[in-house]
Structure formats: C-alpha cells, structure tokens
Amino acid sequence: MKENDNQYFMRRAIALAQEGMNAGAGGPFGAVVVKDGEIIAEGHNSVTSQNDPTAHAEIVAIRLACDKLNTFQLAGCIIYTSCEPCPMCLGAIYWARPEKVVYACNRHDAAAVEFDDQFIYNELDVTLEERKIAFSQELRDEALVVFNAWTNKVDKTRY
C-alpha cells in the first residue's frame, strides 16, 4: 500500500457520500471496501430511495464485497467509511470481520447533522424492560428445541 492510499480511498468514500446525497439516494454517507490495495466494492446510503432502513453505506458495500468475493467474511479487507459506523453497521462489521476500519467524521459530527446514533448506543446498554421499543418474550422452550437441533447438526457451516 502506498503512503497516502488511506487518503485516496477515503476521498472515494467521501465522493460517494456526496454523489448519493446529490442523487437523492439517502443520507450523506459513503463507504468502500479495499482488498490487496484495490477497491472491490462501493456503497452510499440508499435508505430512502430503496425503502431499506438497513441500506447504510457500510452495509451496502459489505454485501457487495461479500458477493464479489463469494464469501461471508471480509478477511484481509479494509472498510473506508465517511462517518464512524452506527451500531447496526458496527455489528455488521464484526460479523464480516474485516482487518481494519477507517472513518472520517465521528458520531458527534453525525449527531450535529441529526443522525443520532447515540440514542441507539444508549438503548443497547439498557435492559429490555427499559427500552423505548417494547420487548417481550414468548415460547423460549419451543425455540430452544431448534437451538439444540443446531448443536447436534453434523453438516453445519459455522460463521
């Protein structure tokens, strides 16, 4: 990797943020996935245009990168995102397991333009009973039967 590749790839993520916003695709966020010094996937926020609340830039880019690499994990990849990932995207990043994440704006910058990730961080830290969205439990015993079947399944693919 060349000395200022980090800036080169981040500038592309920022350009995608601008392009997506200009096109009315969604919020001002862009991301790229890089492997072996090459961009293998790009994404920008597309929530409002695609009617998909999960279509944040990072998730769009992760799904595309996995599709291209034909794998469900991003070993050896670097994700460049124009803003610190929200809790949903952070979760997706941990499931995808890239090597590294590079971000530009932080969560406070995002809050200043009315994307309040902190609300979600707070909700993750309180008990289910305290959450703003109501959570309740049903039929745990019946669902555990399926978990036990998973434990005993011999031909499973772990992830």
Next chain:
Amino acid sequence: MKENDNQYFMRRAIALAQEGMNAGAGGPFGAVVVKDGEIIAEGHNSVTSQNDPTAHAEIVAIRLACDKLNTFQLAGCIIYTSCEPCPMCLGAIYWARPEKVVYACNRHDAAAVEFDDQFIYNELDVTLEERKIAFSQELRDEALVVFNAWTNKVDKTRY
C-alpha cells in the same frame, strides 16, 4: 389481535428457524413481521448460503417488509424473532422503528450454541482505540464538507 396470536406468530418464526437450518441456509434463526394481525414478511438466517453477513433473520424480514409496504419504516408493526436480536439487528430495528419486538430465546441461549453476541455488545462499549478490529480516522475535515451540504440541502428526505 386474538388472545394467543403472540404464540401463533412466534411459532411461525420458530418454524422458519427450523426450515432455514434444515435447508442449510444459515444459522437456526427465524423472524416474521406482523402488521394489522397479518404476517407481511418472513425471513430466516441466510448468511452462509447467500454469502451475506448481514442476512440475519430479522434483517431479511425487515427488508422484505419495507419493500412490501413501500416505506423505510415499520410504524405499527411487530417483529417476532426466534432469538433476542444481536446488536446489528437491534440497530436495524431502531432504524426501522417497529412498535414492538417479541423474542423467544435470549442472548445467553444464543451464546450457548456458539453465537456470541456478547462479544459485539462489549466492543460497542469500548473506545475505538480498545477495539479488537483496528479503527483509525482520516480526512474528517473533507467529510464534514458533505455533512454541511446535507444541512443546507432543501429537498432532503429525513429518516
């Protein structure tokens, strides 16, 4: 809603978990989205078969429900999931804003069958410097230009 509709819908989510597992689609997780007493979308985990680390049951069902309703939010909907949502799915739920979430197994049950969401919860709570995946920052000033453009954009759709 009839008295035991909660159990009816949860049994469907659990059946989807079993079906997905049997079909080799992914882990043992299922979810349905209900609006006005009707199932409008179903999903099961499809991570390993679809090469999509974000294809958890809840996210599959949320994306499908939004597509059907032609909206990026799930006002008035209830999500039934065979297991307490992981941090990624919880984030997706907050962005989708359903009325309620009903789950069967909890995060400890999931950990017992080797789906360790707690690792991700822990990572969400530590500083970027302390994380197991390396995080670094680049070009915040250039990305802030796009955020400022968003603030000034007159024809934006908020979400």
